[in-house]
Amino acid sequence: xxxxxxxxxxxxxxxxxxxxxxxxxxxxxxxxxxxxxxxxxxxxxxxxxxxxxxxxxxxxxxxxxxxxxxxxxxxxxxxxxxxxxxxxxxxxxxxxxxxxxxxxxxxxxxxxxxxxxxxxxxxxxxxxxxxxxxxxxxxxxxxxxxxxxxxxxxxxxxxxxxxxxxxxxxxxxxxxxxxxxxxxxxxxxx
Amino acid sequence: xxxxxxxxxxxxxxxxxxxxxxxxxxxxxxxxxxxxxxxxxxxxxxxxxxxxxxxxxxxxxxxxxxxxxxxxxxxxxxxxxxxxxxxxxxxxxxxxxxxxxxxxxxxxxxxxxxxxxxxxxxxxxxxxxxxxxxxxxxxxxxxxxxxxxxxxxxxxxxxxxxxxxxxxxxxxxxxxxxxxxxxxxxxxxxxxxxxxxxxxxxxxxxxxxxxxxxxxxxxxxxxxxxxxxxxxxxxxxxxxxxxxxxxxxxxxxxxxxxxxxxxxxxxxxxxxxxxxxxxxxxxxxxxxxxxxxxxxxxxxxxxxxxxxxxxxxxxxxxxxxxxxxxxxxxxxxxxxxxxxxxxxxxxxxxxxxxxxxxxxxxxxxxxxxxxxxxxxxxxxxxxxxxxxxxxxxxxxxxxxxxxxxxxxxxxxxxxxxxxxxxxxxxxxxxxxx
Numbered sequence: 001x002x003x004x005x006x007x008x009x010x011x012x013x014x015x016x017x018x019x020x021x022x023x024x025x026x027x028x029x030x031x032x033x034x035x036x037x038x039x040x041x042x043x044x045x046x047x048x049x050x051x052x053x054x055x056x057x058x059x060x061x062x063x064x065x066x067x068x069x070x071x072x073x074x075x076x077x078x079x080x081x082x083x084x085x086x087x088x089x090x091x092x093x094x095x096x097x098x099x100x101x102x103x104x105x106x107x108x109x110x111x112x113x114x115x116x117x118x119x120x121x122x123x124x125x126x127x128x129x130x131x132x133x134x135x136x137x138x139x140x141x142x143x144x145x146x147x148x149x150x151x152x153x154x155x156x157x158x159x160x161x162x163x164x165x166x167x168x169x170x171x172x173x174x175x176x177x178x179x180x181x182x183x184x185x186x187x188x189x190x
Numbered sequence: 191x192x193x194x195x196x197x198x199x200x201x202x203x204x205x206x207x208x209x210x211x212x213x214x215x216x217x218x219x220x221x222x223x224x225x226x227x228x229x230x231x232x233x234x235x236x237x238x239x240x241x242x243x244x245x246x247x248x249x250x251x252x253x254x255x256x257x258x259x260x261x262x263x264x265x266x267x268x269x270x271x272x273x274x275x276x277x278x279x280x281x282x283x284x285x286x287x288x289x290x291x292x293x294x295x296x297x298x299x300x301x302x303x304x305x306x307x308x309x310x311x312x313x314x315x316x317x318x319x320x321x322x323x324x325x326x327x328x329x330x331x332x333x334x335x336x337x338x339x340x341x342x343x344x345x346x347x348x349x350x351x352x353x354x355x356x357x358x359x360x361x362x363x364x365x366x367x368x369x370x371x372x373x374x375x376x377x378x379x380x381x382x383x384x385x386x387x388x389x390x391x392x393x394x395x396x397x398x399x400x401x402x403x404x405x406x407x408x409x410x411x412x413x414x415x416x417x418x419x420x421x422x423x424x425x426x427x428x429x430x431x432x433x434x435x436x437x438x439x440x441x442x443x444x445x446x447x448x449x450x451x452x453x454x455x456x457x458x459x460x461x462x463x464x465x466x467x468x469x470x471x472x473x474x475x476x477x478x479x480x481x482x483x484x485x486x487x488x489x490x491x492x493x494x495x496x497x498x499x500x501x502x503x504x505x506x507x508x509x510x511x512x513x514x515x516x517x518x519x520x521x522x523x524x525x526x527x528x529x530x531x532x533x534x535x536x537x538x539x540x541x542x543x544x545x546x547x548x549x550x551x552x553x554x555x556x557x558x559x560x561x562x563x564x565x566x567x568x569x570x571x572x573x574x575x576x577x578x579x580x581x582x583x584x585x586x587x588x589x590x591x592x593x594x595x596x597x598x599x600x601x602x603x604x605x606x607x608x609x610x611x612x613x614x615x616x617x618x619x620x621x622x623x
Contacts, residue, residue, distance in 0.1 A: 034373075037373050037374070037376055037387065038372065038373050038376065039372055039375075039376055039377045039378065040376065040377075040383070043376070043377040043378065043381075043383070063474055065473070065474065067378045067379070068377055068378050068379035068381055068473065069378060069379050070473065070474050127379075130354075130506060131350070131351040131354040131355065131357075131506075132350045132351060132353075132354035132357075133347065133350065133351065133476040133480070134474060134475060134476040135476075136478075152476075153476065153478045153479065153480075154347075154351060154476060154480050154562075155494060155562050156561075156562045156563070169497060169505050169506055169509070170506075171361075171504050171506050
């Protein structure tokens, strides 16, 4: 009966091993109950959306629904573009382009928020980066805020004509979703 | 208080049979009939009973509503109209539930202010107080989840804005906030999936509250009730049995309270709601002015008051931290107050601070309903500072510098004057027992 004197003995080992086994088992049982709340396969299936731009006249904008989120598509006027380019040199609240097709560190110039050759078209996820409201500015009669782009009525965020946050509590520029021009008048989002 | 005289006597054979097997009648009799309550309790002490009834009203009406409600994005809005128009007495039961949420918060706020005024959180009632704060937190969660269910514009955008608060965690660990928000939503935006889980949790939480209430009452019955003097009960003569004395007083308070409740239910059931919630949820249009229900407005004002960055913390995360702190700080109240005197009745400076705090909460509530513009933003910041100053400055400092008024020697003295004993006339009925 020498085993009683051993330290750590076989019983200690069994207790530790048993508890560890139970802990891992409990954790692996809990995970499915947590993970079931994550976006399901249907939501994850990256739906892509083709949009015909032909009916959108200069100065007009439309909103389409992509992955449950509104996407703003704006055909900017020459003045709006010039203003956005001039503001590249202004002090920006968020210095990054937030263009999902470009690297994270890309600066927030107007050129990096649009596609080369299609500079009049601005495509943005139309969700305020503050708390998720839909900013005003899509319809002609909407208030567009102090910088002529969009204005979020919930907590007063002002976006400029390149969708960059200029004033108010929103921390980031409006996101530019991944999209590509299929022809001069048709894009594919996603 | 835990050890008081028990008068339970099972009379029938049936009662005796049960008493030897499961003495639940004995337990109830001891806790809710014989239980000694201080004889000087005022009407502010009736809200505990009122809140219990409020919880029961919400659970009973809620179970009925769940029998007729459809928790799907396509059907939710219409099923609510179905309940209000077609279901027998649905209009009444739905009103009881919707108005009941507001009345529940009226009662809980008065109950919390009562505790703050009379120092009901001080030793030996710290655990009692902390459990109360957890009940308050669970109530807020339940009310928020429930407000999503009508699936109108305010429901949808209220859920969007509040769940997005978690996205501010991206500033601490990039990606964490987004992961949590998408986990809560079950998608990339608020949708019917979100509504379904909110319904499930809205049904669950009231039973969690019920469990917490049992613990709250247990803790209360171990420490015993505080009273308007804040003095400890020193003799049995300073108490009266809960039944009929405290119960009768509770009944009067409850009657008055439910008169107001019924007035809202039957004459202005929508007064406390928002017209925007009669527009079905639309993920493409945000209403111009989103406001939460009145009972969340003070906290909403605090969220919006932080319009400036604090060092590395952005205004967004700062607002979220301030709002959460405004509730969580209540947990620390028993240890923030340094005064040995419980009741504000004998604390002249604290009494002023208390009433200014009440004013602060009302002012924040009003500011929370206003748009995020000047001068409202400035005053929100001013009163947010005042709110935290009450807990972090007034509570610890006043206890050290204030000279309390002379305390009566006992509850008896405070009731009958400093003559000490009982005036002949006053003792009359209760003491003969």
